[in-house]
Amino acid sequence: MKSWIAFWNILKKDVRNYYLKPPNISWGIIFPLSWTLMQLIRSPDGNILELLPGLIAMSILFGTTSMLAVTITFERSGRSFERLLLAPIHLSTMVLAKIAGTILFGTFNAFVPVIFAALFADLRAVNWGALLLTILLIALTSALTGLLIAVSAEQVFEAQTLANFFRFPMLFLCGLFVPIARLPLLLRPLSYCLPLSYGTDLLKGLLTRQNSLSPALCFGMLLFFAATLFLICRHRIQQKWIL
């Protein structure tokens, strides 16, 4: 019960202090919307459903990794993060609470292009439960990537630079722009080491039925990445922040 109170209040505090701030809400709407419009202008005859997996994936990736890396680095530089480390709550509870807010923010970001697409395309065939689960899993792995970045950065600008260092190669390697099968042979193994590749494949399957991997494998791999990243993050926090 005590852990739950702490978890809920860390989440509530982050949502109020960071995610519900007008600049972040507007960023969360404008960013995915701009991507969508950009893609539509580039290929006006293109099927928006074919663009949707990429737009959802990019919206989640950019929303979650940025927010968590920046908010944690910000709290660390002001030393308020020490309060969480000194509280009598398990490190896992604290990590879960911190990423929960980001997952919600990423999910919100993901649904902006979905709502936009619903104006132009028929989405009745979409399995919404599976889509939500996929979005949550992509948000979870991206949030944990953001946390890993936050552990490695000392300053907010460092976190942003590091985040871009990870995000852009991920976008090009995950099969969004070029299918993995058409990537140079040397890069393909790298693609399969990225959680976003499995998330993108799931989204493609759910929205356009153009997946190349089994959905069960993709869900399994996303869960595997989430668990591994979680353990790495926890270990890194213990090593780096509890000196």
Next chain:
Amino acid sequence: MISVTGLTKTYGSVCAVNNISFEVAKGEIFGFLGPNGAGKTSTINIMTGLSRPDAGEIELAGIDVRRQPKKAQAIMGIVPDESNLYNEMDGFDNLCFCAALYGMPKSEREGKARRLLEQFRLDDTGKRPFKAFSKGMRRRLTIAAALIHSPQLLFLDEPTTGIDVESSRQIRDLIRELKRQGTTIFLTTHYIEEAERICDRIAFIARGQIVAAGTLPELMASVSHQHAIRFVTAGSTNTPAAELESQFPGSQVSIQADHSIVMTSKQRIPLLPVMKFLHNIGVEVHEARELTPSLEDVFVKLTGIQSSALTEPERKGSTR
């Protein structure tokens, strides 16, 4: 309440805490006095579980901090050297959030937050965010946040550094009040007067080591092996120092520039015979005062560090 044995911590090539041991009794105010970079914050960080020691044992109320840091953190309140609450939140929300971290239910934490805001004279701050508070107010709220879960043990790292005189006085009064209520307090400071005024026992820390520890009289006694009396005389006199010394064997007499006479002896100096003797030789004495060393003198003598070094800016790198 606190038992620390052989605590050692090294950051790179710098030994921040070097094999220190001490004990603090329940309800005691224990002060760690030393200059910046002496190892005070490093010691607190290790004791609170924010840092891992290279060697040594720490027990807080019988809880092994190294093995059960979270259990130990539940009974302690921590006031870091910087006021580190959330800038965007007001005083009430900050206190409620800190209480929630200790698992306090909503009604309990809201009631306690209101009481603490009142006790710390911050109840008129309303919805003002923490970032708009003055330094003294920020410090008071940070201390209130550390007390929200009624800890048995309170760590205060430089509680009055950089704040105004009135806020410092309020914080010192509050520390005394907490002691009366039975809270054990571990305090670090580089203000000698602060340690002297509120601590039951003081440890001098320098270069990561405890140089001396004890009550104020014990520390004084450790350097003062002689009795000294200063006689303030009326104007210029040719006081015969040698005559005084022969009259009172075992004593040394020195005449100061202001013509006062300082008499030192390993034995207690009998005041009346000396006064009579001086009167008989025509020296008029206006005042006689026993000279005792100040805590500052004791600190300088024991650590070899000039007291001015206590207030020098911190050299980064030796602590966290």
